[in-house]
Amino acid sequence: MEDEMLTDGRTLVELIESEGWEVTDLELTAYESPWADEDDPEASVTISARKPYAEENVDGEDGTSSDDDSPFKIG
Numbered sequence: 001m002e003d004e005m006l007t008d009g010r011t012l013v014e015l016i017e018s019e020g021w022e023v024t025d026l027e028l029t030a031y032e033s034p035w036a037d038e039d040d041p042e043a044s045v046t047i048s049a050r051k052p053y054a055e056e057n058v059d060g061e062d063g064t065s066s067d068d069d070s071p072f073k074i075g
Contacts, residue, residue: 005043021049
């Protein structure tokens with residue numbers, strides 16, 4: 001059972017990484033549900049991932065932009 005859960009976790013990571021995301025953290029928790037009448041354990045997966053996006057108006061090779069009209073810029 002534990003091996004199957006680990007394999008499923010690896011499969012999820014592979015799927016996320018195939019879409020260009022970098023997985024930064026993964027938590028796999030196995031438990032028996034107190035709400036289900038079944039005796040089969042369940043698993044919960046929490047995955048943190050990051051993916052940089054290129055800016056549209058790029059002036060420099062380092063990805064910086066001189067566009068000061070960003071709605072997210074403070075000041």
